[in-house]
Amino acid sequence: MVDVTTDKHTAEQRTLLALWAVPGLGPRTLGNLRAFAGGSLARLAACPVKDWLVEAPLPMPVRRRLAEVPELGFLADRVLERCAAVAMGVAFQGEPAYPARLAETEDAPPLLFYRGQVGPPRRRVAMVGSRHPDQGFLPFARSFARQVAEGGVGVVSGAAAGVDRACHWGALDAGGETWAFLGSALDALxxxxxxLLPHFLARGGVFFSELPPGVRASTTTFPRRNRLIAGASDAVLILRAGAASGSLYTAEAGRAQGRPVLALPGDVMNEGAAGCNALIRDGHARACLSVHEVWRAVGFHPERSVPPGEGSSWDELSVEARGAYQVLDRVPRSFDEVLAGSQLSPAALSSALVELELSGLVIQHPGRLFEKV
Known part of the structure; x- marks a missing residue:
C-alpha cells in the first residue's frame, strides 16, 4: 500500500513538495532557491512567502504565482491532501520508491508521484513505440514484452495507446513488473x-508522474516524460516508430543518458518502421533481433544468473569473487571504489570481477564501472 500520511515528511521535503507544485518551477530554479536560502529550502517555509519573494531568484511567471501563496506549508498540505484522496504516494530522490537509475540522470525531478507498490531493484528496459503501428504488430509487441518479462526484466513504458500499452500487457501476462511514466498527473488520467490502472495495482505494476495533482497532459508534457522512461531503465528498445514518432524522443533521451538503445528493424517499404530503420542506419541504435539481445543489453543473463547464496553458480565462486560481490551495489562503482571497500589486492580484485562477469552476476559499464545484476 502507498503511504499517504502527511506527517512522515521532513520540513525540507514539505517545502520541496510545495515549490514543485508551482507551475514553471523546475530543478534549476530549485537549485537557485536552495542557494538563496543558504542550502536549506525549509528556511523559506519558516516565514510568509511575501517576506522573501522580492529578493528570491525567480522567473517573473513563477514570482507572480507564488505571490498568491500565503505560506509554503499551506501549499504542501493542499498537495498532500489531493494525493491522499487518490492514494497517491510521493517519492523523493534517495527513497526506495524513487527509481535509483533515474536519480543518476542530469535532469531527474527531485520527486515523483506514484500509485502502486514499487518492487526491489532489478534490470529494466524501456519498451516504446508508435500509437498506431501497422496492422498485426500489437500482438507481436505484447508477446515480445511477455518474453522479456519472463526473464525477470522489468518493462518500462508510457501507458500510451498502441505499442506502449501492448508492452505493459505483455509484462502483466508474464506476472512480471511493469512501470508506466505518464504525461499527466496521476489524478488526471x-x-x-x-x-488500465486497476490491472496495474492488482498485479504489481506502478504508475509514475513528475507532475503534481491536477495537471493534465499536453503537447509539452509528453516529450518531457520520455526522458523519465529512458532514465529509469537500463536500456531502451524502440519496437515500432515512424519517421515522426514520439517514441524517438525516448531513444534520444536514452542516448543522452548513456543508455544502450536498440531498435527493431522493419520492412524498408513499411513507413511505420522508418524511424526504427533510421536509428539503426545512422548508428543511433543497435538492431534488435531477439529477446536475448534485450537481456544482454541490460546485462541480464537468465540462463546463468543465480540469486546469491543459491545454486551451484554461487557455490562455485571463489572466496575473492564472493567478497567483491558484497562490496558492489545496484549503483555503478569504479574499480578504485570497490578496491577501497574490499580487502583484496588490485590483481586479486581484477580476477574476482572477471569471474563475477562471466557468472552473469556483475556487469561492467564503460569507464571501468561495475554494477550488480
Whole structure:
C-alpha cells in the first residue's frame, strides 16, 4: 500500500513538495532557491512567502504565482491532501520508491508521484513505440514484452495507446513488473489509462508522474516524460516508430543518458518502421533481433544468473569473487571504489570481477564501472 500520511515528511521535503507544485518551477530554479536560502529550502517555509519573494531568484511567471501563496506549508498540505484522496504516494530522490537509475540522470525531478507498490531493484528496459503501428504488430509487441518479462526484466513504458500499452500487457501476462511514466498527473488520467490502472495495482505494476495533482497532459508534457522512461531503465528498445514518432524522443533521451538503445528493424517499404530503420542506419541504435539481445543489453543473463547464496553458480565462486560481490551495489562503482571497500589486492580484485562477469552476476559499464545484476 502507498503511504499517504502527511506527517512522515521532513520540513525540507514539505517545502520541496510545495515549490514543485508551482507551475514553471523546475530543478534549476530549485537549485537557485536552495542557494538563496543558504542550502536549506525549509528556511523559506519558516516565514510568509511575501517576506522573501522580492529578493528570491525567480522567473517573473513563477514570482507572480507564488505571490498568491500565503505560506509554503499551506501549499504542501493542499498537495498532500489531493494525493491522499487518490492514494497517491510521493517519492523523493534517495527513497526506495524513487527509481535509483533515474536519480543518476542530469535532469531527474527531485520527486515523483506514484500509485502502486514499487518492487526491489532489478534490470529494466524501456519498451516504446508508435500509437498506431501497422496492422498485426500489437500482438507481436505484447508477446515480445511477455518474453522479456519472463526473464525477470522489468518493462518500462508510457501507458500510451498502441505499442506502449501492448508492452505493459505483455509484462502483466508474464506476472512480471511493469512501470508506466505518464504525461499527466496521476489524478488526471485519460479514460483508457484509468481503465488500465486497476490491472496495474492488482498485479504489481506502478504508475509514475513528475507532475503534481491536477495537471493534465499536453503537447509539452509528453516529450518531457520520455526522458523519465529512458532514465529509469537500463536500456531502451524502440519496437515500432515512424519517421515522426514520439517514441524517438525516448531513444534520444536514452542516448543522452548513456543508455544502450536498440531498435527493431522493419520492412524498408513499411513507413511505420522508418524511424526504427533510421536509428539503426545512422548508428543511433543497435538492431534488435531477439529477446536475448534485450537481456544482454541490460546485462541480464537468465540462463546463468543465480540469486546469491543459491545454486551451484554461487557455490562455485571463489572466496575473492564472493567478497567483491558484497562490496558492489545496484549503483555503478569504479574499480578504485570497490578496491577501497574490499580487502583484496588490485590483481586479486581484477580476477574476482572477471569471474563475477562471466557468472552473469556483475556487469561492467564503460569507464571501468561495475554494477550488480
Amino acid at each position: 485519460d479514460p483508457a489509462q484509468a481503465k
